[in-house]
Amino acid sequence: MQWTKILTPLAASALLAMAALPAQAQNSGDDTLLEMQQAYRKGDRKKLTQLLPAARGHVLEPWAAYWELRARLDEAQPQELQDFFTRYAGTYQEDRLRNDWLLLLGQRRDWARFAELHPHYRMGDDREVRCYALYVDLLQGSAPPQMAEEVRRLWYAQRDADDGCTHAADQLYGEKKLSAQDVWRKARLAIEANRGRAARNAVAIVASDALPGLAQLQASPTRFLLGRDAKGRATSAGKVRQELATLALTKLATSDHEAAARLLEGTWSTQLAPEERHWVWGVIGKQAAQRLSEDALVYFGKVARDTDLSDEHLAWKARAALRAGQWQTVRKAIDAMTPEARQDSTWVYWKARALLASHPGEAERQQARQLLEGIASPRGFYEQLALEELGQPITVPPAPAPLTAEEKAAARANPGLNRGLYAILLGLRSEGVREWNYTTNLHQSGGMTDRELLAAADFACAQQVWDRCINTSERTRAVVDMAQRFPMPYRSAVVARAQGIGLDPAYVYGLIRQESRFIMDARSGVGASGLMQVMPATARWTARKIGLAGFTPDQINDRDTNITIGTAYLKLALDDFAGSMPLAAAAYNAGPGRPRNWRNGPVLDAAIWAENVPFSETRDYVKKVLANTTTYAALLTGQPQSLKSRLGTVGPRDASTPDPSRDLP
Template structure:
């Protein structure tokens, strides 16, 4: 399309209200077609097929007609004739909703074992992000070409926390064809039991030892009693059931599991079974921040018998005890994919530096650090500082051209996504936006196109799409997009009034809500700073907000005032430690207090040992965000390490703890 044609289309869009400074208000203004779409959303949630069919004709010509048509067809997909399904796919060819319905149809075809139709349709499926669909596809590949798909099938199956038909089916098929063996199946059962998921554990055992699978429920309910009753494990299956029981016992009593393994079961298990079980015991002890976790991992005689998750916990336990050689050996044993993770690259480099016996190892450490060093994230920033560099603003990319902006504007998927978001259908809009910007779809976006899409979202103040889209550029980094500062006057003023670093406030908001003003979590936290109702009420009293009522928490100024007030109280309670305060903001002050007890650690090691993955990631991201926001606000070089400091028990034994801090 020529630029003059783009400008003509932009003008037409402006006339319809989809573009221009008042687009947000116009899209949100009530109109009959929008009301019909919203009514269809409710009917879809209820599975009301008749209501959806009645309302659909009223959406003809609406920008969200493909969404409305998808809702109507989706509720009838199990009974609709194939010709009608293909008619939908043809009518909305190239759109997200064509691919969304094909995804749903492929799942049904797989469940029906209609492999001929599945095989014909799968090559047209563009998203390729549904694990169960991929498992069905692997089964057809194995059937049709006898291809060896075992490694990918295991990876997908192992990653699922609950049993599904597709991945269980391909596991059964590959087992019958001897492409996966008994150990592969038992490892799935071990992973499921470790994750407290007895159903998928039973499903895995059903394939290998169907007569014994009922015992999985007994093991899950009372592993210690199971172990007491079965003293001798003479068959492979009996040994593996004992491993499942030890894994289950370790979840609550790692020391008890270690005692039983050492005194009773070790001699009966194979070397691989012992190594895995010691790895799980070590992981559970590390999760509880026990000092003996590293000693349990030391009993693992072959690191390659452990998976990446267990090796990750071995690294954490070794870091906590300053055992750099164990850090090195565990990171070296990880899969090639995990070895590329910036966290393990960084700690491997640190371990090499700490244990280097020659110049070659020091040079290897420097090379590893250089491979990840950037402003992109927590470990990337730490790598920069290990190399003696500060964290500074990256050079801004060349300004977007009018042509690049206009191309984003006329993208049909982005148009629909933005319209959906701005009329209150945020989940639906987010999904289509992500699809439209995804590199794996036809016409997937390069860096410049992603920057243009992010710019479109920024201009509409849809900050979460702005940030997430800009975050995906590989070479061009636009900090103004990645780290926007909405409500700057309010945030900076409120932070200044209570002597709180505004960069810290922005770093936290970016992680909490992505600046979505009406964000609400599944546990009831609200607004920019995701404040819980009880916390808001408590904080309002503490900061002298006498007229506060719960409905005010969604007001921007009130939410910022209460959020910053609470953050300041938490920060003061933790003696100014940003890592501790950040963990407390996410997981609660009592947990953060407990996690600080133990050896004095550099905060990066302490953060890596936080038991909850959500909080562990949250702390890293908030502090990384904070460092970048500080670079923007001050225009001066910054240090993440300076913000981290070290962490250990409270400095002063007489320092008061704010016991009622929620």
């Protein structure tokens, strides 16, 4: 262990501690860190200050010092901050505190200090800080040529209200670098996302005297649209009135799209500008498409100019057209998206399919082939489907050259990786994940190379921190280690249990990888637990169903019990949906009642069905589980695989067949 001599004391102690760190706190220093984390979450400044001396010299001292100073940042002296930056130079905590300080300086409008500090900010991933920085550039006369476009993009991407981008947008609007329509569109996006404060901030920029009207339409969009205020008085007319009506129709459509359609076709058909009408029809069409209504394309058909719609509206127009088999509409909707949206593999794939769908000429076939070749790989759902469209099976690419002892040692000597793993294994998962991600994202040379990422992933794998192993390995580009990206912990238990009840082990692994990333103590926001993320009520029902005697909810986190119950439920779901892997995966994620409804309608290619799943989380989940399954099958069997064969088709249940598990929760 001679290499420890060249490390800082913090790094060396981290490495030495990693070798013997148990699941629980191993010493009083660990206890102090855990206590400080709780005090920080509670905002207990006094306790943090009292505990900080006991954390000095600990591997995770940077976290202790960060919590203590961050809790009183609003009253900290500049010298204290500079001392922190110096003592913890190069760490995640240094840059995290700098990020926090930049936000506070922006809120205080202390542009001189902001400009002095910002060049040292390494993360560069905070949208609000970026907006403040662009505003400072504007003040200094050094704004980049595309500043207004960047501010608009950042502002639109912020779902919650924030000071930085709102302030920058306000200034740009005042200088006529953002138009009134740009600002009203932000308000529309906020209303559609049910972000009332963000909508208010936008309206305050362009028409502050309209804020009472905004409050009225948010309280009762129908009353506003019928022309009466809260006291029954007629409301005003004019351009602002049109924009407020557009917001009101948007608000109404999110809860009752049919009522919004009636009002738009009646009272408001001649009172709104074409662009305003098109936007509202886009919202109505999206809402109808999310309900799998056949009327969705009727509503979208009332839009004369697709470029008046948002990318989200156009995505749902394309999905509705896929469901209806209207390939020309699919193609037109994708063509109207922004360049960034069109580059997503989802729309690259469906654009290619649309080109090939109806008697294509040589030019269309060539364009489709180029699109498919641009995304084809074994790495994801549409990437795998693109391979198959090109006539290629899905196989495991050759493994990269084994990591050398030197490459592994370099990863194990990295202080940030050590602190990240130490924190995770101590129970400070959120903090550890953030430090790990920061360390793998940033490096003295400007970013980890593929080989360095593989070595970092290998370090996490060796400590059985599977989520960091997978996520880090997934970031390599030129070299791919599929066995590292798709590990198989607890292989004997998973394979034996799956095969024992007639499940494909690859399907089980594909689901676990998406559910928990193999974190044994994973717990979701809704209470699901363990490797297979089983809900307590579901676990009790399944235990009774399979005759698991003596089961109690506290056993959910036991590895073997979790696998037993999770696989049993998955098999019951698979049987309930006649062996359809996409439907069973959707049932596992969203409950069986929803996919029972979602399957009604035409018989669809399951890829089209999956793309039309109304819930974004479940839509993403189904696609990832099936792609994972195909990769795991290739790894387990060593044979070429087909994603299409696992997808099949999805349509209504055959009424003549019995429903095996109607009580499936």
